[in-house]
Amino acid sequence: MPRFTHPELPLDALLRRAAVRDPDGTALTCGQKTLTYAELDARADRVAHYLQHATGRRGTTVGVANTLDAVFAATYYGTSRSGHTIALVNPLVGEGALHHVFTAAAIEIAFVPSATAELLTKMRERLPDLHTIVVTDADDGVVPADALPLHVALDGVPDGPAGLGTGPADLDAVVCLQFTTGTTGRPKGVRLTHRNLVANAAQIALAHRLTPASVTLNHLPLFHVMHLNSAVYAGASQVLCQDGDPIASLALAARTGATHYYGLPARLHRLAADPRLTTSREGIPAAPRLTAVMSGGTALAPAAARRLHEALGVPVIQGYGMAELSPLCHNQSIEDHSRKGAVGRPLPGTESRIVGLDSREAVDVWATGEVQVRGPQVMAGYLDDDEPARIDADGWFSTGDIGYEDADGVLYLVDRLGDVFKYDNELVSPTAVERVLADDPRVAECVVVGWPDAVHGAVVWAGIVLRETPGPPQHAAHAVLDVLDSITEKANSRLAHFERIRRVEALDAVPRTPTGKPRRQELRSRLRTRAAAEAAA
Structure with missing residues (x-):
């Protein structure tokens, strides 16, 4: 594999370089305005x-x-x-x-x-x-x-x-x-x-196969520097979609000749569940230049990725990273996009390994542990000097995520270190339980956290948003409980004994951050208060 290199440039020089190379090339399109x-x-x-x-x-x-x-x-x-x-x-x-x-x-x-x-x-x-x-x-x-x-x-x-x-x-x-x-x-x-951001822009442009001919459509609530810097590095054109309607974003991709469609998992889940999106492709705006749908920020459910792939006819690619990594470190390729639950191989110039939670030594292939990353995109540290940077003397950054690698070096994430919990001595991954629940067509979205338990340490609590409210209004409450029990029974038949759902509730919506991540800490805090009140009653 050739050695990864990137330009020795400050951040703003990426834009200057693109302007010198192709001054009349389209940089940004937003509504009717083009720059x-x-x-x-x-x-x-x-x-x-x-x-x-x-x-x-x-x-x-x-x-x-x-x-x-x-x-x-x-x-x-x-x-x-x-x-x-x-x-x-x-x-x-x-x-x-x-x-x-x-x-x-x-x-x-x-x-x-x-x-x-x-x-x-x-x-x-x-x-x-x-x-x-x-x-x-x-x-x-x-x-x-x-x-x-x-x-x-x-x-x-x-x-x-x-x-x-x-x-x-x-x-x-x-x-x-x-x-x-x-x-x-x-x-x-x-x-x-400067080096972090320019290096990562080059890494992403290579991994996403961006060229001056690429047109990237950003269907995001906010502008992310990852998409901005990588497109400018490549001299690609960016289309900014401010319309929240998922089908409207596909229509814009078709009109503008988009080659890459970027979306957050929360929006891609809604797109996958949209009744206008069918596997027959009737009524779906044709985007003949589209090569991939790119997802990042949190995990995209495999079922949603599969529905999008079937409907749009292009790979649905999952990436992995965080702010501390400028932000991307792993990315699926078009060739291996179908690996269920994978987030891909390390970007060019990036090293990745899994270390034991207790030993802190590198573990074997398929073994689960904390993900560590080393490369030019690893941050300089945190603003707060009292906040440990989690970077060791050899440059390895501890991500706080738990995962494993297969024999091909492809990374699979299990969960956040702070989100997993123990039932007896077994580690429970909320994300793994959520994936099983999400396979049920009655579930619109869901979230799982640990409910404090005096005997087992914690048991699985699931909050479920139903796709439809069952039954007539006068019987809705009982009907909802019956559906939740049925969903739970079906999911538990596929889960290990320590992963089984012991408590379930209907939610109007899963509380999420602006980037679509579930607010698990907020939920855990609420559930701890409720569990303490129950124990004291």
Whole structure:
């Protein structure tokens, strides 16, 4: 296998390189608006000029909301080009999470949509570092009195290249702070370097087979730097789909000649369950250039992947990674996409191994343990110095995920280290139980966690969202219980004794993070309180 190499460039130079190579090539399409690479590069220059003028120094932390639009791409690369640090801001979170991100990162200037600007204005006295709020969608929303519309901020800045053009000499300097989703505790600030992000962009472009002829359709609630950086690295065109309707996203893929369709598992599950999506393909917009559907963020149920593959006629590819890995480390290939439950082989230039939970030594093929990864995409560490980086002296990063590798080096994930629990001395994987439940056509979605048990340590609790409410309204409650009992009995017949569902409840919806991950910690906390109350009664 040839040795993996990547350009020795700062992050923003990826965009400059693409603009030089193909200035008239389409970089972004969003609705009726299209930007060429030259136009996007010029917008990044304007943002960089503004930041250089607004701060008069390098090293300021700038909050950038990762909205699914061209503004994010320009402010993201423009912040890097100005010599400042990007702090990614999720515009879907509430005041508590915003306060944590802004104070932990000491954000001074923020590029955010109007709704987030309103929240920040209310919190201004509790954010001593924040001195400037720039509203990125001023044309669509109300601008708070002490905020600045983006067009006003950029009015009068000079044209032409900003800063050094080629960025800082130190490619190992931190350029981006990305906060984890906080599913296992308070969100952690991940410190990513120019080298981390450029290397991972190159790795992803190779793994996803992106070229200048590729058209990537992003059907995501937010813009992810993984898709932005890899497409810009390859000089590919990106289509941003802001319509939440899954069939509308397929129609857009057909109209734009998309070659790659990117979606979160939560949205892909809805697409797979959509009655308009049938294996006969009647009424499904034909996308003849489409080569793959790409899923990442959390596990996509094999049944959903199979339905999408049958309906669309293209491979459904699962990837694996996390913020600490810039973010991707493994990816299925088109050739091995049908391996059930697999997340693929390591990306080019990436090493992976499984270590025992107690021994911390590498284990044999097929043996289960914690996944460790080593490669140029491994973060520089966490923002909080008190937070262990989980990187050993040899560069191995402990992911906190449990899995195993087959004889071909393909990785299979079992669960998060913090999500698994023990029934007696047996390890229970919530994800494994959820996969069995998800095979039942009566189940729309489900979530599994451990219910505290004095005898066994913990037993399986399952929350199930039914696809249909059974029976007439006056008998619905009893009918729901009967269906839940039937689903549980069917699932338990396929589960080991320690995995069997002992408690089950109907849910209106599975609580999820903005990226679609189940909020297991929140559920566990609620169930512990209920279990304690039951024990005391």
